[in-house]
Amino acid sequence: MKVTNFTLGVLCSGSLLLALGGCATDTRPDVPSDAMQVSSGDKVVAFTAPHDGKAYLRDDTDNRVVYSTDLRKDQVMRFDPALDAVRIDGNTAPEGIDNPNHDHSIYFERCAPPDRADASNNAANTDGGNQVPTVVHVPIGVQVDVQTQPSAPN
Numbered sequence: 013m014k015v016t017n018f019t020l021g022v023l024c025s026g027s028l029l030l031a032l033g034g035c036a037t038d039t040r041p042d043v044p045s046d047a048m049q050v051s052s053g054d055k056v057v058a059f060t061a062p063h064d065g066k067a068y069l070r071d072d073t074d075n076r077v078v079y080s081t082d083l084r085k086d087q088v089m090r091f092d093p094a095l096d097a098v099r100i101d102g103n104t105a106p107e108g109i110d111n112p113n114h115d116h117s118i119y120f121e122r123c124a125p126p127d128r129a130d131a132s133n134n135a136a137n138t139d140g141g142n143q144v145p146t147v148v149h150v151p152i153g154v155q156v157d158v159q160t161q162p163s164a165p166n
Contacts, residue, residue, distance in 0.1 A: 042077040043068050043119045052117035058090040065122040069098060073114035079107060083120075091116055 061083040069079040093112035098105040
């Protein structure tokens with residue numbers, strides 16, 4: 013009798029752990045883990061890219077990506093459910109969005125190589141052939157006041 017109770021207890025515990033493990037699913041399927049949520053809501057969602065990268069429009073109700081595109085620095089992605097349209101800098105994407113009245117989020121993943129602007133700024137800022145670093149990566153929403161320092165006399 014004790015062996016049966018022990019076996020039943022082990023089976024119940026194992027089933028419970030298996031069920032709980034099944035609940036720990038990815039809540040952002042098809043969105044890269046390093047992409048950041050930058051906008052969400054049940055109405056118009058919009059985002060201006062601070063860097064080159066890839067934007068993902070995710071249907072939060074159906075838990076799936078419904079549109080993705082590459083964005084360049086300062087491009088604006090906007091989804092308007094009333095128009096059932098994604099617009100990039102005012103140009104309408106040819107794809108419609110299923111279930112436009114669901115809640116949607118925009119996620120953004122910065123591209124790995126430096127922005128074109130970052131690369132050109134670094135190339136222009138040299139000191140006798142030595143590269144002077146000028147790119148500072150700051151989290152979105154943090155304001156930075158940049159001040160130049162006077163050159164040291166030679």
